[in-house]
Amino acid sequence: MEDDIVIEENDALKSFLPNGFGKQEKEANIARQLEGSKRARPGKVSSENSGRMGHADIDNHRGSEDGDNDKVDRDGGSDEDDEDDDEESEEEDEYPVSHELVLKTHERPITSMTLDPSGSRLVTGSTDCTVKFHDFASMTPTTLRAFKSVDPTATKTSASSETHPVHHVEFNPVSPSAILVVSAIPQAKLLSRDGEPIAESVKGDMYLRDMHNTKGHVSEITTGTWHPTNRNICVTAGTDSTLRLWDCGIRMIQKDVIVHKSRAAGSAGRTRMTAVSWGASPQGNSSSLVAAALDGSLVMWSGDGPYTRPSAEIRDAHQRDTWTGGLDISPDGRTVVTRGGDDTIKLWDTRKFKSPISTVSHPSTTSQYSTSSIKFSPTASSIITGSQDGSLHILNPATLKPELITPVTANSPIISLLWHPKLNQILTGSANAETHLLYNPSLSSRGAMDIMSRAPKRRHIDDNPALTTDQSSLALTDSTNIVTPSGHLTSHTRQGIRPPPATGLTASGRSRDPRRPHIPLTTPFAKTQPDERHVRENIPLSSMRDEDPREALLKYAEKAEKEPMFTNAWRKTQPKTIYAEVSDGEGEGGEGPESKRQRKG
Secondary structure (H helix, E strand, O other), X not given: OOOOOOOOOOHHHHHHOOOOOOXXXXXXXXXXXXXXXXXXOOOOOOOOOOOOOOHHHHHHHHHHHOOHHHHHHHHHOHXXXXXXXXXXXXXXXXXXXXXXXXXXXXXXXXXXXXXXXXXXXXXXXXXXXXXEEEEXXXXXXXXXXXXXXXXXXXXXXXXXXXXXXXXXXXXXXXOOOEEEEEEOOOOOEEEEOOOOEEEEOOOOOOOOOOHHHOOOOOOXXXXXXXXXXXXXXXXXXXXXXXXXXXXXXXXXXXEEEEEOOOOOOOOOOOOOEEEEEEEOOHHHOOOEEEEEEOOOOEEEEEOOOOOOOOOEEEOOOOOOOOOOXXXXXXXXXXXXXXXXXXXXXXXXXXXXXXXXXXXXXXXXXXXXXXXXXXXXXXXXXXXXXXXXXXXXXXEOOOOOOEEEEEEOOOOOOEEEEEEEOOOOEEXXXXXXXXXXXXXXXXXXXXXXXXXXXOOOOOOOHHHOHHHOOOOHHHOOOOOOEEEOOOOOEEEOOOOOOOOOOOOOXXXXXXXXXXXXXXXXXXXXOOOOXXXXXXXXXXXXXXXXXXXXXXXXXXXXXXXXXXXXXOOOOOOOOOOOOOOOOOOHHHHOOOOOOOOOOOOOO
C-alpha cells in the first residue's frame, strides 16, 4: 500500500516564502491601520501606570488584585460599567478625538502651528529655532517627517550665527501663499508655503522715545496675526508697548502704529503686549482687534480704524504682571476668551466689554511657555485648551465647564492648539516636541485620514542610520584595499560594501550628511586649470602676478617728472630739489663724522 505523504502546515515557513513572483502591488489595510491609531478611551490616568487607562481598564486592574470573594460584586457591577462606557463613547463620538497620529519632527517644545485653508500643508514652530513644513500628500504611516526645515532668523551659514525661538506662525487665511513668522527678534518675516523668504519688516530706532516715529518694533515681537478679510494686512505685537499694522502687498511696509499707554503705577506708560487677535465682523459691522498686555489690561479697537483711541478697555482683566498668552475671538465676533497667567479663563462679550461673562479656574503654563493658547471651535460650539498634565480640555462656550477631558501627552503640557474647520481635526503641540493629530474616521476628512489610508512605504535597512556605519569614520575610500582571508588584496567596493546614504532628510528634517556642506570658492580657477596663454589673454591684469610692484611704479617716474598730472599748475614756480652732498668716505661706506669723534676716556 502506498502511504499518502502528509505535510504539516508551518506558519513560520509560510510567512517566509513569497506568495508569488514578479512585481506585486502592496495594498493598504485601511481598517487595520485605523484600528492601530485608535486612542485609549478618555479617563483618569493612574498614578502607578504612566500610560493611558480608561475607567474600565482601571476597574479590571484593581479587580485582578482582589480575591475570589469580590468576583460576584464585580460581575454585578458590570452593567453599570457598560452604561458608563457607552456614555463615554457617545461623548467621544461628538468630538474628533477617537484616533490620533503623532509627528515627532522637532527637538524642543512646539510653540505654534498652522494649517492652510485646504488642510494639505502643516507648518509648526518651536523653541529649537526652526520652522518645519509638512505635506500630508507625501506622507505615509511609516514616513511621518517634515519635507523642509527653515531657520527664519539665520543670516549666516557659519555655526556662530545667532538663532532665536519661534513664537508664532500663521497662514494667510485669504491667500495661503504667505506665512507670517514671528521670532524673538524685532523683525517679523513672510515666508512662502515652500519656506522661501518673501519679505521682512524693518527694525525701529531704539533711541526714539515716541514710538509713533519709528518705522518698526524696537524690541522683541511676541505674536502676530492676519486680517480676517484683507490678505495684504497683518498686525504684530511687541514688548515695546505697540501694535504695528503692516501692508504686505509688495513688501512689509508699516501702515499704522497703535501705542498702548499703560496706566499701571511705575510703568512709565509702557508695558508688554502679550497676545493679539483679529476677529471677523459680526453682522456686517467692522472687524475687532483685541490685544492683551502684561499690566493685566484687555484693549479692543475697531479693526478698520481709526486707532487713535480704543473703542473699549478693561484695565484689570487679569492680574497685573502675569502673562496672558491665550486670546481668541469667536467666529461670529461676539465673544472673546482669554487664558491668563493668574490661573483663570475668562469669557467676554464684545458688545458689553466691561466685565467677564464667565470665569473658571484653570492652571496656567504661561510662566514657562508664553504661547500657551486657547481656541474656539470652527462653529463656536466649544472651546479647547491644554493643561499642565498634558490633557486636552473641551469647554462649554457659555459656562466654561469641561465637557470632555482626554489625555494627550502624559506629564507634558500642551502649548499650541488648532481645530481646523475643513478637516474637523484637532492638532496639539506639546512640550515634549510631539505634534498630535486627533481625528475621528466618522467625523473627520482628509488630513490624517489620507495618511492612514496609504500603504506603508517599504524602507531598506540602509535607510536607517542607526544600523549603518559612516564610511568616512572608517577612512575607507575607493583606493583602500582589504585583505581577504585567502590572502588576496581586493578593493572594498568589490566586496559589495554600500556606503551609508548621504542624501535626503531624517525623520526630524535634518540632513543625513553629518558634515557641513562645502561651499566652493567662486574664483576663475575654481572649475578648471587653464594654460598660461589662456590666462594671459582672457584674464585682465593677470601679467601683474609675476611683476615687481616697485619696478612697476618706478617705470613711470620719468613720465611723471616731464608731464606731471597733479602738480602741472605750479610746475614753473616749484623750487629745485637740493640734496645733501655726500663725502667720499660716507658714500663708500667708510667712517662717518660721528665715527671720527674721540671717545672721552
